[in-house]
Amino acid sequence: MAYLIGLDAVVEIVQHSPMQNLSGFIGLVAFTGIFYGVFALFREQACIAVCPYGRLQGVLLVKESIVVAYDWLRGEPRNKIKKGIEETEKKGDCIDCKLCVHVCPTGIDIRNGTQLECVNCTACMDACDDVMIKVNRPKGLIRYASFNSIKEGKEKLFTPRIAGYTVVLTALIGLLSFFVFTRADIETTVLKVPGTLYSRTDDGQITNLYNIEFVNKTFEDISIDLKIEEPVGASLMKVGGQPLLVPSEGILKSTFMVKIPEDQLTVMRTKVQFSVFKGEERIESMSARFIGPIVKKQTP
Numbered sequence: 001m002a003y004l005i006g007l008d009a010v011v012e013i014v015q016h017s018p019m020q021n022l023s024g025f026i027g028l029v030a031f032t033g034i035f036y037g038v039f040a041l042f043r044e045q046a047c048i049a050v051c052p053y054g055r056l057q058g059v060l061l062v063k064e065s066i067v068v069a070y071d072w073l074r075g076e077p078r079n080k081i082k083k084g085i086e087e088t089e090k091k092g093d094c095i096d097c098k099l100c101v102h103v104c105p106t107g108i109d110i111r112n113g114t115q116l117e118c119v120n121c122t123a124c125m126d127a128c129d130d131v132m133i134k135v136n137r138p139k140g141l142i143r144y145a146s147f148n149s150i151k152e153g154k155e156k157l158f159t160p161r162i163a164g165y166t167v168v169l170t171a172l173i174g175l176l177s178f179f180v181f182t183r184a185d186i187e188t189t190v191l192k193v194p195g196t197l198y199s200r201t202d203d204g205q206i207t208n209l210y211n212i213e214f215v216n217k218t219f220e221d222i223s224i225d226l227k228i229e230e231p232v233g234a235s236l237m238k239v240g241g242q243p244l245l246v247p248s249e250g251i252l253k254s255t256f257m258v259k260i261p262e263d264q265l266t267v268m269r270t271k272v273q274f275s276v277f278k279g280e281e282r283i284e285s286m287s288a289r290f291i292g293p294i295v296k297k298q299t300p
């Protein structure tokens with residue numbers, strides 16, 4: 001719930017009776033029940049059958065991908081240890097104790113190869129390492145490795161696919177950084193009031209009505225000013241007299257009327273450029289279309 005509505009709002013809500021926030025309370029109880037059911041009963045089925053993440057990972061895997069893998073060259077043929085019996089022939093390091101299978105939360109046998117059900121929890125790695133210590137063999141029979149590195153004996157880390165992913169990741173980080181650092185404190189959306197065209201005033205001006213929404217992305221209330229930059233003769237009038245104070249992390253919705261003298265309109269749709277100011281600083285600019293009457297072309 002804190003993820004959806006913010007921690008402050010949750011702290012505020014839990015200090016009141018559930019009856020005052022009945023829908024939120026019911027939602028929370030329902031989600032708690034669902035998550036209890038998932039953890040207590042549904043368990044690994046959520047990873048195997050519901051979660052799309054594992055399926056997506058499977059699509060991206062190649063033989064160079066580093067995954068939790070069983071070293072079949074070292075482990076096979078499996079060799080059950082029997083107390084008091086000396087080994088005469090060289091066998092693999094896996095003693096077939098099946099501990100790796102017992103600890104696996106999705107119930108798979110990693111010795112059969114990489115499987116879609118594996119959630120990379122590494123429980124089998126730890127269990128097998130403990131077994132290897134007890135039987136005096138090197139750890140890492142199940143370890144992070146790629147199929148090819150086990151087969152060829154050497155790990156190739158920088159493959160063409162890794163190079164491609166690096167380029168994509170770098171581009172995405174660059175894009176994210178650009179959006180974070182160029183983010184305006186206020187995000188403004190200007191839309192014409194639905195169902196309206198234009199009106200003509202007695203003094204020969206054409207007017208359009210706009211709904212304007214300001215979203216404050218900061219933790220402080222911000223007092224702003226809205227101005228028209230273009231066209232030069234246009235004027236702006238707020239419908240309703242409240243000051244433009246956008247609450248912290250909140251939204252302010254207002255309606256504005258834009259007036260342009262009819263003789264300045266040369267086309268039916270004129271671009272109007274708005275700017276939002278915080279004190280003297282221009283923090284955002286945006287444009288909208290101004291609808292006027294059909295302009296008749298003058299014949300020479």
Ligand code: SF4
Nearest residue numbers: 094095097098100128
């Ligand atoms: S835990 Fe290790 S030794 Fe035991 S069965 Fe699994 S791979 Fe073999």
Ligand code: SF4
Nearest residue numbers: 104118119121122124
């Ligand atoms: S990493 Fe976890 S899910 Fe994957 S095989 Fe090992 S124990 Fe099972």
